[in-house]
Amino acid sequence: MAWAVLFYTETIQIWHASVLLVLHGIAGVLWTPAEQLIIHDIVGAEHIQSAVRLNATSRQLGILFGPAVGAGLMLLLGPSVALLANALIYLPMTLWLLTVPYTGHLREGRAAQTSHRLERCHKCSP
Numbered sequence: 001m002a003w004a005v006l007f008y009t010e011t012i013q014i015w016h017a018s019v020l021l022v023l024h025g026i027a028g029v030l031w032t033p034a035e036q037l038i039i040h041d042i043v044g045a046e047h048i049q050s051a052v053r054l055n056a057t058s059r060q061l062g063i064l065f066g067p068a069v070g071a072g073l074m075l076l077l078g079p080s081v082a083l084l085a086n087a088l089i090y091l092p093m094t095l096w097l098l099t100v101p102y103t104g105h106l107r108e109g110r111a112a113q114t115s116h117r118l119e120r121c122h123k124c125s126p
Helices: 002-008 013-041 047-078 080-090 089-100 110-124
Strands: none
Touching: 002 013, 002 080, 013 047, 047 080, 080 089
């Protein structure tokens, strides 16, 4: 959204782009491990290999076709409206993530191992 506002108001400067790109990189670094944990929660251990492959495939397709789609949007709509449209493409996923019951902490066996460790500690203590 910040890109769209800066392009629409024609006030973008190099430092704006630098800050936005650094923030985008940090967001990617924070999202990737969380995404992998959420995938495991969603599909479980039985389908994790297929889910990881599907996720990797979708990421590569995004890298391959994303710039072409973005360029097409910019040609059709202009830079500021295309950037707004790009932000709106992520709105359904963002809304879903706000309501998703998956946290990355629901893996099978984790609660059982934790309660087993606590049980041993209670037995050892007087």
